[in-house]
Amino acid sequence: MSNFFDTRIEFLKGVGPQKAALLNTELQIFTYGDLIQRYPFRHEDRTKIYAISEISESMSFVQIKGQIYQHETVGEGYKSRLVAYFTDGDEEMELVWFQGAAWVSKNLKKNTDYLIFGKPQFFNGKISIPHPEMELFEEGQNSVGFLQPVYNVTEKLRKKFIDSKAIAKMMRQVLDQAGNHIRETLTPELIHSHHLLSKKEAMENIHFPGSYNLLDKAKYRLKFEELFYTQLKLIKTKFIRKTVYKGQIFKQVPTLTTFYNDHLSFDLTNAQKRVIKEIYKDFCSGKQMNRLLQGDVGSGKTIVAFICMLMALDNGAQACLMAPTEILADQHYYGLKEYADQLGITIDKLTGSSSMGHRKVTHEYLLSGDIKIIIGTHALLEDKVQFKNLGLCVIDEQHRFGVAQRAKLWSKNEDVYPHILVMTATPIPRTLAMTLYGDLDVSVIDELPAGRKPIRTVHRYDAHRLRVFGFLREQIQQGRQIYIVYPLIEESEKLDYKDLMDGYESVARAFPECQLSIVHGRMKAKDKDYEMQRFVKGETQIMVATTVIEVGVNVPNASVMVVENAERFGLAQLHQLRGRVGRGADQSYCILMTDYKLTTEGRTRIESLVKTNNGFEIADMDLKLRGPGDLAGTQQSGVLDLLIADLAKDGAIVQQAREAAQAMLEADPELEDAQNAVIKNHILSLRKDETNWSRIS
Numbered sequence: 284m285s286n287f288f289d290t291r292i293e294f295l296k297g298v299g300p301q302k303a304a305l306l307n308t309e310l311q312i313f314t315y316g317d318l319i320q321r322y323p324f325r326h327e328d329r330t331k332i333y334a335i336s337e338i339s340e341s342m343s344f345v346q347i348k349g350q351i352y353q354h355e356t357v358g359e360g361y362k363s364r365l366v367a368y369f370t371d372g373d374e375e376m377e378l379v380w381f382q383g384a385a386w387v388s389k390n391l392k393k394n395t396d397y398l399i400f401g402k403p404q405f406f407n408g409k410i411s412i413p414h415p416e417m418e419l420f421e422e423g424q425n426s427v428g429f430l431q432p433v434y435n436v437t438e439k440l441r442k443k444f445i446d447s448k449a450i451a452k453m454m455r456q457v458l459d460q461a462g463n464h465i466r467e468t469l470t471p472e473l474i475h476s477h478h479l480l481s482k483k484e485a486m487e488n489i490h491f492p493g494s495y496n497l498l499d500k501a502k503y504r505l506k507f508e509e510l511f512y513t514q515l516k517l518i519k520t521k522f523i524r525k526t527v528y529k530g531q532i533f534k535q536v537p538t539l540t541t542f543y544n545d546h547l548s549f550d551l552t553n554a555q556k557r558v559i560k561e562i563y564k565d566f567c568s569g570k571q572m573n574r575l576l577q578g579d580v581g582s583g584k585t586i587v588a589f590i591c592m593l594m595a596l597d598n599g600a601q602a603c604l605m606a607p608t609e610i611l612a613d614q615h616y617y618g619l620k621e622y623a624d625q626l627g628i629t630i631d632k633l634t635g636s637s638s639m640g641h642r643k644v645t646h647e648y649l650l651s652g653d654i655k656i657i658i659g660t661h662a663l664l665e666d667k668v669q670f671k672n673l674g675l676c677v678i679d680e681q682h683r684f685g686v687a688q689r690a691k692l693w694s695k696n697e698d699v700y701p702h703i704l705v706m707t708a709t710p711i712p713r714t715l716a717m718t719l720y721g722d723l724d725v726s727v728i729d730e731l732p733a734g735r736k737p738i739r740t741v742h743r744y745d746a747h748r749l750r751v752f753g754f755l756r757e758q759i760q761q762g763r764q765i766y767i768v769y770p771l772i773e774e775s776e777k778l779d780y781k782d783l784m785d786g787y788e789s790v791a792r793a794f795p796e797c798q799l800s801i802v803h804g805r806m807k808a809k810d811k812d813y814e815m816q817r818f819v820k821g822e823t824q825i826m827v828a829t830t831v832i833e834v835g836v837n838v839p840n841a842s843v844m845v846v847e848n849a850e851r852f853g854l855a856q857l858h859q860l861r862g863r864v865g866r867g868a869d870q871s872y873c874i875l876m877t878d879y880k881l882t883t884e885g886r887t888r889i890e891s892l893v894k895t896n897n898g899f900e901i902a903d904m905d906l907k908l909r910g911p912g913d914l915a916g917t918q919q920s921g922v923l924d925l926l927i928a929d930l931a932k933d934g935a936i937v938q939q940a941r942e943a944a945q946a947m948l949e950a951d952p953e954l955e956d957a958q959n960a961v962i963k964n965h966i967l968s969l970r971k972d973e974t975n976w977s978r979i980s
């Protein structure tokens with residue numbers, strides 16, 4: 284933006300240093316530019332003045348013109364309130380104040396025209412408006428006929444008389460002065476083909492819309508612009524990697540062929556085969572691969588990762604797999620070690636709880652190249668971990684690693700960056716994936732291995748626990764194993780821990796003939812590992828655990844997942860938990876236990892889960908129910924810095940913006956065409972803003 288928008292807010296008429304300081308600290312508004320990017324969160328409809336007779340219960344806000352003919356204080360003590368009797372000439376209604384009554388009654392003018400505005404309430408057939416906004420009515424002076432913007436302000440600002448109206452006034456001033464300083468930030472071609480308002484029209488109408496239609500158009504234009512630039516950045520990053528960053532070529536596949544022919548005990552699904560081909564193509568391209576592998580729980584991502592590792596090894600490189608938790612790292616390690624041993628491949632693991640001695644040796648052998656595959660947690664990111672030739676990093680992400688951490692792995696091979704394969708635990712809604720992982724190529728495993736019976740999910744109330752236990756007993760008698768999971772929510776960790784222990788004891792009492800494992804976050808890694816292994820080996824029949832087992836754990840003989848207090852888990856989390864069963868050939872079950880009391884949202888979640896096994900559908904529902912802010916992994920990704928677009932609702936615009944950005948970069952990768960100068964300049968000014976910000980904070 285040009286200099287005008289860098290003008291400090293204190294120079295705006297009526298603001299001054301004191302108010303400016305408040306705007307700085309309360310709303311992070313420093314300049315004119317900051318101000319006009321504070322979009323109203325709604326508009327009050329002042330387009331019409333209603334007659335009292337027209338007011339209906341469905342109206343959330345009304346504007347009425349009339350006079351007060353009398354007012355009085357009613358009730359006593361804390362129940363006392365001021366009631367003003369208001370008429371529009373035909374009918375009457377009441378205006379009510381519960382607070383500040385003394386001040387209001389002193390200032391109310393009788394028999395004078397007022398314009399009042401507020402939310403009508405109905406009681407015994409009488410209409411009243413509590414704490415109405417009001418202004419004296421003067422012909423031509425009031426903002427009738429407008430959609431009045433409503434801005435977020437803090438309590439502190441309100442106390443200093445900087446309310447939404449005051450912000451609107453500042454906004455009006457800045458917009459009036461801004462004139463031609465508002466520069467267009469999209470090309471005429473984009474504006475034309477997407478039927479967009481100009482930037483100037485959009486800024487005017489987002490704050491002070493001429494009509495609902497113009498408000499919608501302003502929103503659309505600004506969302507499109509915001510998403511367009513986000514996508515442009517992501518796609519540009521992707522382009523650069525694909526053209527600039529070299530990648531090792533993994534063409535030879537002798538070990539892989541042996542493995543495939545002699546050791547793999549099942550047929551790959553077509554989806555797995557397709558994805559492996561996509562990755563192999565990347566490996567032969569000579570460029571660095573940055574690929575996201577999405578697949579529903581149980582779709583067999585791990586074996587795909589292992590096959591890719593073999594390709595790296597077959598061409599003289601090493602491979603690593605990084606998991607978000609120790610339990611998961613262990614699981615991957617023990618699972619893959621079986622294959623690796625058969626093939627004579629050295630594989631090791633490195634986690635937070637590896638001993639110093641073990642680490643030292645591992646570090647040495649990684650550097651010498653004697654260890655070919657390393658599985659681990661964050662511990663792999665440490666600077667001490669150096670490779671002879673790291674060719675492939677697989678990140679089992681569960682949305683928990685940030686972009687910065689991904690980049691940290693690259694630096695483990697400075698000459699030629701390793702190929703990166705990111706696997707997600709649960710599917711991510713398409714529109715969110717486009718933004719969270721928009722810089723990556725995407726492969727999807729959209730098929731479960733053959734012969735899997737869909738998991739049967741049921742909802743049961745705590746009162747029916749005995750029946751549920753009876754069912755579990757039958758399953759155990761048939762040789763199956765059971766998970767019983769308790770929620771762990773950090774704020775009330777102590778309580779949760781008690782729940783878990785009480786639960787454990789009651790399960791132990793109910794199943795005296797069974798062996799139990801217990802795993803929770805407070806245990807030492809070594810003990811967790813021991814308990815997990817007992818369950819994996821089938822020495823215990825029931826695993827009582829907190830959500831530490833949520834991700835990735837793979838015990839095909841386990842056929843029932845019981846989730847206690849299921850209403851306390853998120854949708855994606857429940858889907859993950861359910862995915863721990865249904866991995867073998869037996870019919871599997873997921874039993875969601877709750878109290879009779881459930882919030883509407885809790886019930887919706889449980890019903891959604893009972894209804895569908897499809898992770899992609901569940902991901903979409905999750906996004907709609909919770910919004911992107913609550914979805915794991917979005918916090919550190921920058922997705923939430925969006926000013927106006929909402930990834931939960933604006934999926935269609937994300938798609939259009941992405942296509943537009945893609946097309947532009949394909950035609951003009953460096954944005955050198957004269958007609959794209961406006962885009963290039965805007966990117967530069969955005970970057971300048973970013974650096975300014977980093978200086979401030």
Ligand code: ADP
Pocket residue numbers: 549550551552555578579580581582583584585586732733835837839862866
């Ligand atoms: P996820 O995609 O959830 O990480 P896993 O990779 O853990 O799933 O695979 C789940 C289970 O399915 C494992 O026991 C794995 O060995 C098995 N599996 C993977 N692919 C196939 C296949 N094509 N046919 C049969 N079983 C498979």
Ligand code: MG
Pocket residue numbers: 584585835
């Ligand atoms: Mg997995």
